[in-house]
Amino acid sequence: MVIRRFEEEAARNYAKGKIGGFLHLYIGQEAIAVAAAEVLEERDYIFQTYRDHGIALARGMSPNAGMAELFGRDTGCSRGLGGSMHFFDVERGFLGGWAIVGGHLALAAGTAFKSKYTGEDQVTICFFGDGSTNIGGFHEAMSLAGLWKLPVVFVCENNQYAMGTPLERTSPIKDLSIKAKGYGMVGDRFDGHDVEIVQERIAEAVDRARTGGGPTFIEVLTYRFRGHSMSDPAKYRTRTELEQRKQQDPITVARDRLMGLGVEESTLDDIDLEVDEEIDAAVRFADESEPAREDMMMSTVLAPEAES
Amino acid sequence: MRQLRYREALREAMLEEMERDERIFLMGEEVGHYQGAYKVSEGLLEKFGERRVIDTPIAEAGFAGVGIGAAMAGLRPIIEFMTWNFSFVAFDQIISNAAKVHQMSAGAIQVPIVFRGPNGAAKQVAAQHSHSCAPFYTNIPGLYVIQPSTPRDAKGLLKSAIRSNNPVIFLEGETLYGVKGEVPDEGVEELTPIGVSRLARPGTDCTIVTWGRPYYTVLAASERLASEGIDCEVVDPRTLRPLDTSLMVESVKKTNRCVVVHEHWPYGGPGAEIVDRIQREAFDYLDAPVERVTGLDVPMPYALNLEDKVLPTEERVIDAVKRVAYAS
Numbered sequence: 001m002v003i004r005r006f007e008e009e010a011a012r013n014y015a016k017g018k019i020g021g022f023l024h025l026y027i028g029q030e031a032i033a034v035a036a037a038e039v040l041e042e043r044d045y046i047f048q049t050y051r052d053h054g055i056a057l058a059r060g061m062s063p064n065a066g067m068a069e070l071f072g073r074d075t076g077c078s079r080g081l082g083g084s085m086h087f088f089d090v091e092r093g094f095l096g097g098w099a100i101v102g103g104h105l106a107l108a109a110g111t112a113f114k115s116k117y118t119g120e121d122q123v124t125i126c127f128f129g130d131g132s133t134n135i136g137g138f139h140e141a142m143s144l145a146g147l148w149k150l151p152v153v154f155v156c157e158n159n160q161y162a163m164g165t166p167l168e169r170t171s172p173i174k175d176l177s178i179k180a181k182g183y184g185m186v187g188d189r190f191d192g193h194d195v196e197i198v199q200e201r202i203a204e205a206v207d208r209a210r211t212g213g214g215p216t217f218i219e220v221l222t223y224r225f226r227g228h229s230m231s232d233p234a235k236y237r238t239r240t241e242l243e244q245r246k247q248q249d250p251i252t253v254a255r256d257r258l259m260g261l262g263v264e265e266s267t268l269d270d271i272d273l274e275v276d277e278e279i280d281a282a283v284r285f286a287d288e289s290e291p292a293r294e295d296m297m298m299s300t301v302l303a304p305e306a307e308s
Numbered sequence: 309m310r311q312l313r314y315r316e317a318l319r320e321a322m323l324e325e326m327e328r329d330e331r332i333f334l335m336g337e338e339v340g341h342y343q344g345a346y347k348v349s350e351g352l353l354e355k356f357g358e359r360r361v362i363d364t365p366i367a368e369a370g371f372a373g374v375g376i377g378a379a380m381a382g383l384r385p386i387i388e389f390m391t392w393n394f395s396f397v398a399f400d401q402i403i404s405n406a407a408k409v410h411q412m413s414a415g416a417i418q419v420p421i422v423f424r425g426p427n428g429a430a431k432q433v434a435a436q437h438s439h440s441c442a443p444f445y446t447n448i449p450g451l452y453v454i455q456p457s458t459p460r461d462a463k464g465l466l467k468s469a470i471r472s473n474n475p476v477i478f479l480e481g482e483t484l485y486g487v488k489g490e491v492p493d494e495g496v497e498e499l500t501p502i503g504v505s506r507l508a509r510p511g512t513d514c515t516i517v518t519w520g521r522p523y524y525t526v527l528a529a530s531e532r533l534a535s536e537g538i539d540c541e542v543v544d545p546r547t548l549r550p551l552d553t554s555l556m557v558e559s560v561k562k563t564n565r566c567v568v569v570h571e572h573w574p575y576g577g578p579g580a581e582i583v584d585r586i587q588r589e590a591f592d593y594l595d596a597p598v599e600r601v602t603g604l605d606v607p608m609p610y611a612l613n614l615e616d617k618v619l620p621t622e623e624r625v626i627d628a629v630k631r632v633a634y635a636s
Contacts, residue, residue, distance in 0.1 A: 045381065079414035088413040095380060096413065100404045106370050107405060110377015117333070117359070117383060137400070140370025147365065300411040301449050303418040303473040 001272060003030045003054045004251055005279040006063050007226075010053070010070055010084075013283060014230050019070045022099075023084050026054035028225035031250035032157055033058040035198035036125055039206050045093050045111040045124040047104045050085035051224075052097030055127065061089045063282035073289035080292025081300065102128070102137030105154065109145045112152035112215070123209045124152040125202075131162030133176055142217065146183035149214035153205040156219045157192065163228045164236045180217035192222035193248040196257075225249075310493055315348045315485040317459035318424075321466035322349070322386060324497075326356055329384060332470060335362040335371055336388030336425075345390045346426055346485055372398035372423065376406045376475075379421040386470065389425035392441040392479060399444075406475040407450030422469045426482035427455070428521055428571050429608055429619060438608035438615075440520070440570075443577030445477040446549045452502055453549040453578075455479040457523035459489040461546055464500025472502065481521050503550040507559075511541035514629050515559040517582055518569040519544050522601075522620045526569050529625035538633055548578040556582065557589045564595040565632040569620050574602040596632040601625050 007025040014023050026033065029051075037058035040046065048055045053066055061077055069076030070084055078088050085099040095111065098104035108126030115122040132138050133156060145152050156177075162170050173179075180187025186208065190201050198220060205216035223245040227234035234242075255268055312320070326332045333356075338345045340353040340363040353361040364371040368389065375385035389395045395402070402423065409417050429438040446453045452474055456462040462480065469476040481487075492498045508523070509530055518526040523544060530540040541563055543556045560566045566586055570579040583598045604618040629635075 078412060081414050082412045086412040088416055090413065090416040095417065096409065098405070100400055103373070103400050103404055106373020106401065107377035107380065109370070110374040110379070111381040112377075113374050114378045114381035114383050117378070136397075137369055137373070140367040141373060143365060143367060144370045144374055296414060297411070300415040302452075303410050303415070303420075305473055306471070 001251065001275045002063060002278065003033065003057050005275050006053060006057060006066060006282070009279050009283055010067070011226070011230065013070070018287070019084070020072065021083050022050065023070070023230045024051040024228065025224070025226045026051055028245070028249070029157055029159060029192065029222045030054055031195040031198050031254070032155070032192045032220050032222060035195050036155070036202050038199050039203045040123070040125060043093065043120070043122050045095055045108070045122060047095055047108045047124070047126040048097050049101070049104070049128055049132070050097055050099040051129070052085065052087045056087045056089055056094055059089065059092045059094050061087070061092065061094070063279055064285040067282040067286040068289050071286035071289070072292050073286055074291065074293050074296070075285070075289040079296055081297060102132045102135035104128070105132070105137055105141035106144070108152055108154070109141045109150055112145065112150035113148065115151050116148070121210050122151065123206050125155060125206070126152060127155045127157055129162065130156060130158040130160065130167055130176065131170065132156070133179065134170055142179070142183040145215040146185045151209040152215045153202065153209055154215065154217045155202070156217070157222050158219050159222050159224045161228065161236070164232065166236070175219070177217060177219040183217070185215045185217055187217050189219040190221070192220035193250045193253055195250060195254055309490040311488050312459050312491040313485065314459045314462050314481065314487045314489070315346065317463035317491050318348050318466055318480065319350065319352070321463045321470070322352065323355065325467055325470045326352070326360065331382065331384045332386065333360040333362060333383065334386045334388060335364055335375060337364055337366055337390045339363060339388050346482070348485070349388065368394050368398040369401055372401040373405065375421050376401060376419055379419045380409065380417050384420045384470065386422045386424060389423060391437060391482065392425050392427040393437050393439050395423065395441065402445070402451070402475070403448055407448050410450065418473050419475045420473045422466070422476045422478055424466070424478035424480060426485070427479035428482055429615065430482040432610055432612055432615060434610040435607040440572035440603060442479060442548050443572050446578050446581070451475050451477055451549060452547065453477045453479070454502065454547050455520050456546060457481070457484070457519050457544050459487065460491050460498070461500055461506070463491055464498040465502065465546065468499050468502050471499070479520070483521055487524070500546070503547045503552050505543055505545045505552040505555045507541070507555060508544045509540065509542035511539040511563070513539045513563055514541070514565040514567060514633055515556060515563045516540050516542045516567050516569060516625070516629070517545065517556050518542065519546065519548070521571050522569045525620055525622055526625055529622040529629070532622065533626055533629055538629060538635060540629060545582070551578065551581065551585070553582070553585045553589060557586060560586055560590040561593045564593050566594070566598045567601060567625070567628045567632060568598065569601040569625055571603050571619060574600060574605055596634065599628040599632050601628050
């Protein structure tokens with residue numbers, strides 16, 4: 001719910017002109033980030049694309065730090081230097097939102113390489129979209145991860161569209177998970193609207209990586225309810241398709257399950273209200289925060305060198 | 309001091325640093341079992357084993373990215389490109405990731421990594437294998453770009469590059485690997501600072517700024533000019549980003565004339581940057597426009613007679629110096 005409300009509020013503030021640049025919302029895909037965050041240990045590493053608010057919040061970033069980043073404020077998670085596409089939360093192992101399609105997969109193989117090199121039992125998880133599976137960066141990262149049996153889990157969030165182009169016009173195969181075989185790794189494929197299923201299956205892959213069983217390539221079938229970014233009205237798909245997909249809204253699914261388990265509707269409504277307040281507070285916090293600082297911009301071009 | 313070849317100096321730098329720091333590893337194509345395509349890494353596999361000297365498939369974007377990710381997580385990789393010509397398929401990794409993440413993360417993530425390998429024309433390897441790559445990388449804030457001319461600087465600067473907390477583009481001379489020069493004796497550690505230029509030849513009549521392969525062309529041309537009564541002062545910037553202009557500007561204030569000689573193409577790049585800085589910082593001292601002798605503005609041809617025309621020659625250097633000295 002935090003992610004959903006955060007994204008809805010981000011969209012509203014984008015429309016108001018409070019947020020600039022590109023804004024890609026995670027609405028509809030929330031179950032995947034929530035499930036992954038539940039599975040991972042504190043020491044693990046996470047990489048995501050530019051659609052990165054969901055996993056950052058699921059991992060524990062405060063909505064304040066996230067919203068302030070969108071507003072370009074010094075209190076943001078990247079101090080206003082990254083923006084929507086470049087959230088970072090290194091303390092929680094979230095190593096970034098990356099905005100060149102396919103460019104961060106090799107980085108994830110790199111942090112996994114480090115874990116293997118030092119013998120630490122960390123796992124790296126790397127999210128990307130179906131659009132990434134056609135670019136060279138995907139192939140080279142998967143090749144090396146498979147070759148060196150690196151402790152990494154590649155999670156393709158297949159939301160059916162590479163920007164505006166549906167999968168059947170970008171890929172000769174429907175089942176992307178079969179690509180795993182070509183890289184000598186285990187492949188898996190499942191629906192992403194039920195948080196429990198996603199959690200169970202990601203846990204299998206994470207355990208495999210942690211216990212020396214090498215990488216896994218997972219394809220999670222999901223759907224984004226909004227356009228690719230705020231400038232996209234998503235005219236390339238029908239209203240019927242969208243409405244059908246909304247029947248499987250991960251949040252409704254989770255809510256129904258909880259009620260089925262005997263949780264009172266009023267309890268869930270109370271949680272909704274709390275979240276509304278938390279996100280409203282985040283917007284106020286962002287609005288009242290100091291703008292991004294010029295001295296930070298200049299001093300972070302290069303890292304400080306050790307005194308020799 | 310000992311005499312060492314440029315490639316031996318580089319090897320010693322890596323060996324000494326890898327012995328000092330377990331986090332350093334060497335990764336690239338043919339660096340291990342093959343002993344390096346140019347034998348720079350010869351013997352390192354035997355010394356450090358497959359854990360730290362890692363052969364890769366032909367996948368520059370992949371292993372450059374793995375290196376960057378490993379550096380982000382605390383290791384200190386040395387990534388060898390068999391030649392810098394092959395770095396273009398890894399360009400996105402270097403530009404979009406290595407050079408950007410420190411700032412994008414507001415300083416939370418450092419990328420201590422060295423990308424190294426041979427740069428520039430060799431002999432008759434034609435258009436796709438003869439790139440002088442400094443201009444592509446010097447444009448990028450967030451990177452250091454180093455191009456050593458001598459064995460001593462190759463060793464001292466590579467050691468400093470490996471110890472740097474930032475991504476370093478280390479451009480070695482493909483034709484310089486066999487060049488011999490003085491290098492401090494074993495046990496004498498020299499860490500040449502990044503971003504400090506060096507006086508290569510003192511003189512009084514004309515300043516020549518040069519680096520890399522043309523460095524030797526310029527030194528030879530300077531001897532010929534001296535015999536004609538023109539005494540050139542030669543400054544080697546050694547690091548192209550950040551660029552230390554203090555020595556070259558001081559020199560121009562003394563000689564009042566300047567020629568910049570480089571292998572890369574004339575359009576932009578460090579050569580043009582140096583001319584811009586000199587005209588701004590020493591405008592009142594110049595008695596002639598600053599001249600440049602560059603690689604010609606063409607893809608490198610295969611035929612030897614044409615390649616010789618493209619690369620800076622002693623004759624072109626001498627002509628340029630005489631033009632600025634009004635001595636022709």
